[in-house]
Amino acid sequence: MSYVTGRAYLRPAGAWDSDLIEVEAGTPAGELLRRYWHPVIRSSEVTTVPMNLQILGEDLIIYRDGSGKVGLLEPRCCHRGTTLYFGQVEEIGIRCPYHGWLFDADGTCLDQPCEPDRGRNKASYRQPWYPVVEYNGLVFTYMGPAEYEPTFPRYAMFEDLGDDEEIVIIDHFAFGGPTEAPCNWFQTHENAMDPYHVFILHNAISGPQFDPRLEIWPEIDFLRHPDGVAATQDRALPDGSILHRVTEVQMPTIRVIPTPTLSVLGPTNNLSWAVPIHRTLTKVFAMVRKRVDADMQGLPVYGNNKTWHELTEPEHQRYPGDYETQVGQGPVTLHSTEQLSSTDRGVSMVRRLWKEQLRVIADGGHPIGVSFDPDEPPRTVIAGNYLIGPDTDRTQIPLAQTIPD
Ligand code: FES
Numbered sequence: 001m002s003y004v005t006g007r008a009y010l011r012p013a014g015a016w017d018s019d020l021i022e023v024e025a026g027t028p029a030g031e032l033l034r035r036y037w038h039p040v041i042r043s044s045e046v047t048t049v050p051m052n053l054q055i056l057g058e059d060l061i062i063y064r065d066g067s068g069k070v071g072l073l074e075p076r077c078c079h080r081g082t083t084l085y086f087g088q089v090e091e092i093g094i095r096c097p098y099h100g101w102l103f104d105a106d107g108t109c110l111d112q113p114c115e116p117d118r119g120r121n122k123a124s125y126r127q128p129w130y131p132v133v134e135y136n137g138l139v140f141t142y143m144g145p146a147e148y149e150p151t152f153p154r155y156a157m158f159e160d161l162g163d164d165e166e167i168v169i170i171d172h173f174a175f176g177g178p179t180e181a182p183c184n185w186f187q188t189h190e191n192a193m194d195p196y197h198v199f200i201l202h203n204a205i206s207g208p209q210f211d212p213r214l215e216i217w218p219e220i221d222f223l224r225h226p227d228g229v230a231a232t233q234d235r236a237l238p239d240g241s242i243l244h245r246v247t248e249v250q251m252p253t254i255r256v257i258p259t260p261t262l263s264v265l266g267p268t269n270n271l272s273w274a275v276p277i278h279r280t281l282t283k284v285f286a287m288v289r290k291r292v293d294a295d296m297q298g299l300p301v302y303g304n305n306k307t308w309h310e311l312t313e314p315e316h317q318r319y320p321g322d323y324e325t326q327v328g329q330g331p332v333t334l335h336s337t338e339q340l341s342s343t344d345r346g347v348s349m350v351r352r353l354w355k356e357q358l359r360v361i362a363d364g365g366h367p368i369g370v371s372f373d374p375d376e377p378p379r380t381v382i383a384g385n386y387l388i389g390p391d392t393d394r395t396q397i398p399l400a401q402t403i404p405d
């Protein structure tokens with residue numbers, strides 16, 4: 001009764017939508033995630049000292065053997081279960097510290113020193129493993145069924161670098177912030193299709209954290225396109241030109257976001273992944289192509305010119321950003337209590353896309369964004385910041401190609 005008065009007493013507890021937030025193997029969403037390659041760690045962090053690593057809620061160890069090969073294995077040794085975290089990395093493979101079984105990066109047992117003939121039957125043992133690919137400073141893995149392993153996707157924006165260019169990996173959550181966020185990955189992911197928060201959170205409340213031209217209220221449209229969902233924003237600039245900004249969300253965790261500082265005009269130079277470490281912990285990796293002598297896109301200026309880590313608690317309250325608002329939704333947001341409004345259309349489209357793909361794999365199909373063509377060419381994206389003046393050739397400006405939503 002009291003609830004109808006709007007008082008908090010007996011308000012609904014709320015529930016999350018499992019289809020959006022689960023990451024574990026055997027769950028519908030966890031299986032959908034496992035149809036794609038995911039970045040898991042910077043290449044430079046993987047050494048001959050094994051590290052514990054969690055990804056999609058699974059505990060794994062990762063190491064680089066003496067030959068340079070990266071292994072990503074189940075930590076529990078398939079002999080009697082001690083952890084390979086204490087294993088000894090050799091020229092080829094990792095040796096279990098307990099009885100010395102030696103495993104290659106694909107789990108093959110290479111040596112059993114206590115067994116007759118050092119393991120007459122060693123071919124019948126295999127340490128559980130996942131395949132890895134190193135690409136531009138990141139280690140990626142595929143954690144799904146072997147028969148559905150897609151071709152590793154490359155991106156044209158990261159190919160054919162000039163001598164004066166480099167690729168940089170950023171793995172802090174939000175600029176200058178922590179490396180991980182204690183919240184479900186989907187609430188980080190869908191934020192990329194929520195352009196309205198830029199004007200409120202990043203400009204009116206905390207700002208300006210981004211380029212002042214982004215304070216101008218734009219015409220916003222959301223489009224389905226073959227790779228996912230895109231948002232287009234057109235801003236009429238004071239000089240009469242138009243700032244046409246295109247942002248993309250692609251399956252499964254990919255966001256292609258033009259630089260918020262507008263430091264790069266034209267096609268964007270970066271791509272990022274909101275990777276589930278486990279259900280309530282998310283890590284964002286961004287891959288950025290830049291000129292060697294160019295600054296990284298500037299860190300947003302928070303109150304008193306401080307970085308995220310330098311802010312006091314009251315300053316975090318005064319100058320919140322993406323981290324505060326997404327983590328502030330809780331470890332897992334409660335979808336049943338949300339009241340989606342007209343500005344949430346992009347978020348709704350990302351969720352709908354996700355659920356469509358859940359149905360696709362439930363029906364035995366392959367989700368969008370996977371290719372089994374071993375010669376698949378590098379992928380292209382449409383995201384970017386485009387300045388359109390009176391003389392601009394509009395045919396050179398990518399507009400999201402719509403498909404029926
Ligand atoms: S537990 Fe690993 S070799 Fe025995």
Ligand SMILES: [Fe+2]
Nearest residue numbers: 197198202322
């Ligand atoms: Fe944001």
